[in-house]
Amino acid sequence: MKLLVNFSRKAGQKPIIAQVVKETGVLINVERAIIDSSEGEALIDIPDESCKIVKEKMASLGATVRVLEHGIILDETECVDCGACVSVCPHEVFYLDEDWVVRVREGRCVLCGRCMEACPHHALYHKEEL
Amino acid sequence: MIYTRMKKSIDLINERVRDGNARVVTADEMPGLVAELGEEEALREVDVVTTGTFGAMCSSGAFFNFGHAEPPIRMERIWLNDVEAYGGLAAVDTYIGATQQSTTREDQYGGAHVIEDFIAGKSVELRAMSRGTDCYPRRTITTDLLLEHLNQAIMCNPRNAYQRYNAAINTTDRVLHTYMGMLLPNSGNISFSGAGVLNPLSNDPKLRMIGSGVPIFLGGAQGMVVGEGTQNSPAGGFGTLMVTGNMKEMSQDYVRAATMQGYGVTLYIGVGIPIPVVDIDIVRSTAVRDEDIEVDLLDYGIPSRNRPAVRKVNYAELRSGIVEVNGEEIRTSSLSSYRKAKDVAETLKGWVEQGKMTLVLPTRPIIPETRVKPMHESVHGPRVLDIMDKRVVSIGESEEIRAAAQKLLKGETNHLPVINNNGLLVGIVTTYDISKAVANPGKATLVRDIMKKKVVTTTQDEPVDIAVQKLERHNISAMPVVDKEMHVVAMLTAIDLGKLIGGRWLK
Ligand code: SF4
Ligand code: SF4
Numbered sequence: 001m002k003l004l005v006n007f008s009r010k011a012g013q014k015p016i017i018a019q020v021v022k023e024t025g026v027l028i029n030v031e032r033a034i035i036d037s038s039e040g041e042a043l044i045d046i047p048d049e050s051c052k053i054v055k056e057k058m059a060s061l062g063a064t065v066r067v068l069e070h071g072i073i074l075d076e077t078e079c080v081d082c083g084a085c086v087s088v089c090p091h092e093v094f095y096l097d098e099d100w101v102v103r104v105r106e107g108r109c110v111l112c113g114r115c116m117e118a119c120p121h122h123a124l125y126h127k128e129e130l
Numbered sequence: 131m132i133y134t135r136m137k138k139s140i141d142l143i144n145e146r147v148r149d150g151n152a153r154v155v156t157a158d159e160m161p162g163l164v165a166e167l168g169e170e171e172a173l174r175e176v177d178v179v180t181t182g183t184f185g186a187m188c189s190s191g192a193f194f195n196f197g198h199a200e201p202p203i204r205m206e207r208i209w210l211n212d213v214e215a216y217g218g219l220a221a222v223d224t225y226i227g228a229t230q231q232s233t234t235r236e237d238q239y240g241g242a243h244v245i246e247d248f249i250a251g252k253s254v255e256l257r258a259m260s261r262g263t264d265c266y267p268r269r270t271i272t273t274d275l276l277l278e279h280l281n282q283a284i285m286c287n288p289r290n291a292y293q294r295y296n297a298a299i300n301t302t303d304r305v306l307h308t309y310m311g312m313l314l315p316n317s318g319n320i321s322f323s324g325a326g327v328l329n330p331l332s333n334d335p336k337l338r339m340i341g342s343g344v345p346i347f348l349g350g351a352q353g354m355v356v357g358e359g360t361q362n363s364p365a366g367g368f369g370t371l372m373v374t375g376n377m378k379e380m381s382q383d384y385v386r387a388a389t390m391q392g393y394g395v396t397l398y399i400g401v402g403i404p405i406p407v408v409d410i411d412i413v414r415s416t417a418v419r420d421e422d423i424e425v426d427l428l429d430y431g432i433p434s435r436n437r438p439a440v441r442k443v444n445y446a447e448l449r450s451g452i453v454e455v456n457g458e459e460i461r462t463s464s465l466s467s468y469r470k471a472k473d474v475a476e477t478l479k480g481w482v483e484q485g486k487m488t489l490v491l492p493t494r495p496i497i498p499e500t501r502v503k504p505m506h507e508s509v510h511g512p513r514v515l516d517i518m519d520k521r522v523v524s525i526g527e528s529e530e531i532r533a534a535a536q537k538l539l540k541g542e543t544n545h546l547p548v549i550n551n552n553g554l555l556v557g558i559v560t561t562y563d564i565s566k567a568v569a570n571p572g573k574a575t576l577v578r579d580i581m582k583k584k585v586v587t588t589t590q591d592e593p594v595d596i597a598v599q600k601l602e603r604h605n606i607s608a609m610p611v612v613d614k615e616m617h618v619v620a621m622l623t624a625i626d627l628g629k630l631i632g633g634r635w636l637k
Contacts, residue, residue: 080184080386080398080467084311086451087319087463096451100469118312120186120388120396120465 001048002031002110003055007063008039017042020057026050031110043068043110070127071109072116074102078123085115085124136173137409143177144488152177154404154482156475157328157416164417172413178482178489179416181333182347182402182474183325185466186388188309189289189360190397191227192245192377195281196256198222199273204266205258209233210244217258221266225286228387228397240395242387245285248277249349250382283377285349289359291401293331293369294425297322297443297462299455302431304603307392311465313430320427320453320462325471326420326445330403331369333416339405340371341492347402347478348373350381352487355403357494363502371496373401384474398467402474404482406489420445427455433596435504514597515590517627518611518620524549527556527578534577535564545608547618548581554616557581587612588622597622 007016021028026046033042046054051067058065072093081102086094091108094115116124146152155163157179164172198221208215208224212234215226228242247254253274262269277283298321300306300313307313310321326332334340342357353375362370384400405416425448426439443453449468452459481487524547525534534546538561548557559581567580574580586609588597601609601624608623 081469082185082398082467083464084321085463087321087461088312088314096468100467100472114312117391118463120311120390120398121386122389 001046001051002068003044003046003051003058004066004068004111005042005044005058005063006039006065007041007058007061009035009037016040016058016061016063017044019061020054024050024053024057026054028054032112068111071106071111072104072124072126073106074104075123075125078121079119080121080123082120084118084120088118089115136170138173138177138407140406140408140489140491143406143408146177147482147488148485150483150485152482154178154180154479156472156479157181157333157405157418158472158475160333160416161327161419164413169410169413169417172417173407173410176407176413178479179333179405179407179412180402180475180478180482181325181330181405182328182400182471182476182478183291183330183466184384184400184470184474185323185325185398186309186390186396187287187290187292187399187401188229188396190245190285190287190399191225191241193219193223193225193282193284193286196222196224196275197279197281199268199271201268202266203258203260203268203271204263205260205271207259209255209257210241211239211247211254212257213239213241213244215241229395231395237389237391237394240387240389242395242397245377245397246382246385246387248280248283249377249380249385251276277378280378284374285353285377285380286356286372286374287348287359287399288372289361289370290373290399291330291359291371291403292324293329293335293364293367294326294423294445295323295368296425296439297427297448297453298430299427299440299460300431301429301440306430307390308430309390309393309396310430311390311463317455317458317460320443320448320455320460321465322425322443322445322448322462323465324423324425324445325466325468326423326449327418328468328471328475329423330401330405331364331371332418332423334403334405334412335364335367335369335415335498336411337364337369337492337496337498339408339412339491340403341495343493344403344490345487346373346375346404347384347400347474347481348375348380349377349399349401350384350477351375351377351379352481355492358496358500361502362496362500364496364498365501368502369496369498371401384470400470400474402478404478404487404489406491420449427453433599512594513590514588514592514594514611514620514622517594518590518622519626520620522547522610522618522621524618525559525577526550527576527581529577530575531564531567531577531580534559535568538564543608543621543623545610545621545623547585547610547621548577549618555585555587555610555612555618557583558585558610585610587616589613590619594627598627 029045212232215224230241232239298310344355356372359370386398428437544561611620
């Protein structure tokens with residue numbers, strides 16, 4: 001299960017993800033993180049059963065947490081199966097099947113947004129705001 | 131053994147087409163068939179090979195005739211959904227180009243979208259202006275139109291169906307947005323376009339069966355080859371075609387507007403040509419495989435017409451998804467759709483099998499020896515040499531920061547190139563770097579301690595437009611002009627750019 005975590009970094013505060021790992025014992029896989037001096041956003045992957053405890057812990061440390069239900073979504077009426085998205089995705093979400101139709105492995109997606117920029121046909125979108 | 135040069139007449143082929151007995155295959159099936167049957171048997175067996183391609187074809191557009199209004203207008207400036215169309219055709223004719231962008235929605239809507247919207251049955255707003263004449267008194271008009279309201283909507287594309295297209299890679303350290311799509315930095319991906327084995331011209335590179343008057347599939351309609359396309363260069367393997375077809379018979383399945391991020395609007399269109407198999411030469415040319423069609427892999431990081439080729443690649447490698455470059459495996463992406471190209475070739479196959487399309491030999495040939503020329507430039511664009519400032523104030527790397535401050539205070543410059551003992555460029559310091567060093571006095575005392583070592587430079591013969599791109603991209607206002615050995619021969623600053631008359635070469 002993927003969670004999008006936003007947090008502010010106050011002086012002296014401990015790194016929030018490390019703290020949650022330490023206190024809950026849940027293994028957190030950080031798939032994408034943008035962190036600057038005052039705030040941060042991280043996309044993390046955790047086992048489904050640990051969702052509640054991680055969410056609560058993070059919230060108690062002042063972060064806002066949203067569950068990402070979907071990865072990138074392909075609009076089949078707009079897609080022409082060119083494949084422009086295939087090589088730009090860092091997580092190999094897209095591939096062409098034996099009939100040259102583009103397939104999506106949604107679960108691998110970390111919503112970096114790169115493919116949306118590369119698609120000439122506006123066929124890719126996501127439900128969550130980034 | 132007696133060698134007989136077998137032939138099959140176009141009349142015989144058309145007789146079979148009309149009787150519904152023609153053996154038609156798509157171009158991707160032909161290599162296997164020829165390998166299995168042999169060339170002579172393939173000639174006897176196969177009557178028609180259908181080809182297809184579906185990709186971005188920027189040089190496309192359509193002629194429209196709107197019919198006369200009451201009172202009538204001779205339209206001089208014309209917009210369709212805020213996309214300007216050509217106003218030099220008199221009265222109520224116009225031509226809209228696919229890449230023309232909307233005045234209100236920029237690269238999110240353009241001529242290609244107008245064409246797709248018309249085909250999709252959507253209503254399009256026409257706005258036009260005129261100065262008014264005795265015979266055409268009306269000065270403005272605004273009306274909503276459907277495709278069926280137009281007298282004619284004739285797609286006429288000056289340059290379609292490129293025989294093949296060079297593949298693209300990017301060796302720079304930043305993302306490039308090109309008409310070849312998104313190119314990741316540090317050779318992160320390869321982008322290519324073209325249907326390879328299915329491409330019409332690759333199946334008849336000598337242009338024996340493809341020429342003026344030949345019937346084709348265009349955007350789902352039965353269209354026709356007008357003749358050679360613009361920039362046609364079959365001698366080098368880069369032939370193009372000018373094609374036409376009735377937009378009213380087209381389908382959105384094969385006509386799609388698109389936006390290449392950072393480049394602009396373009397039109398994806400499906401084009402297919404049936405090739406009659408009249409002799410052994412045509413059997414051979416239609417037996418072409420992806421492996422046989424080679425292109426250069428060009429470095430789009432070099433902003434010049436003569437981009438260096440990294441290596442040669444063929445369509446089989448490109449389509450495999452991975453190409454090796456200098457020992458590294460790099461993922462590929464196609465911009466054109468192979469699935470749609472196959473769909474075009476198969477639809478065309480169906481038309482010929484059902485006798486809906488008969489074959490025609492070219493009424494006028496396209497000359498296969500044609501080669502494209504670059505632009506004749508009578509006036510060369512400005513080069514850095516023309517506007518650079520030759521008064522260079524520089525500083526040695528082992529001089530004190532104070533000395534640099536003094537030089538900056540005296541001179542009119544904010545940038546000091548830093549040179550080593552041999553007089554070669556090793557860094558740069560700006561007024562900002564110096565003030566920072568002075569404001570926070572630390573251990574740094576020498577210029578070399580505070581200079582920026584990564585210096586963006588230009589050369590005397592670099593075109594000013596390229597130099598300006600560098601300044602903009604790095605968000606800087608000056609850069610040293612260096613020779614081959616890295617001697618600083620001049621400086622180029624934003625102020626120098628003002629020397630260009632009226633800034634006419636600039637954005
Ligand atoms: S959003 Fe990023 S990770 Fe997800 S499919 Fe697109 S490129 Fe891949
Ligand atoms: S780039 Fe867009 S249109 Fe092309 S295959 Fe991917 S989703 Fe489809």
